[in-house]
Amino acid sequence: MRSLEEMQKAIADFCRERDWDQFHNGKDLAIGISTEANELLDLFRFKSPEEALAAHPEEIREEIADIFFFLLRFAERNHIDLDEALKEKMEKNSRKYPVEKAKGSNKKYNEFE
Ligand SMILES: [Mg+2]
Secondary structure (H helix, E strand, O other), X not given: OOOHHHHHHHXXXXXXXXXXXXXXXXXXXXXXXXXXHHHHHHOOOOOXXXXXXXXXXXXXXXXXXXXXXXXXXXXXXXXXXXXXXXHHHHHHHHXXXXXXXXXXXXXXXXXXX
């Protein structure tokens, strides 16, 4: 598996060759993440999770890749270290969702008693 940096470089090269840097500002890349996430969501419309996964395996794989593309590109263009950001957010989440309160629960952190 390639590193995040290697994947970001491959995307940057792909975009540079097409002169797309001019379009890849924070706003438009954020729209890209959201749009692609909604394309994934659309595959599940009016279906059970199992039906959607069985009906659209290739499309789901492609939409996940689209989301990942925009996520990697957003982070690269905005100098965000994804590994660090994820680590920090997981630490934050572990404080918001302590095991003793969150284990087996689907409650949001502000619903804990
Ligand atoms: Mg797509």
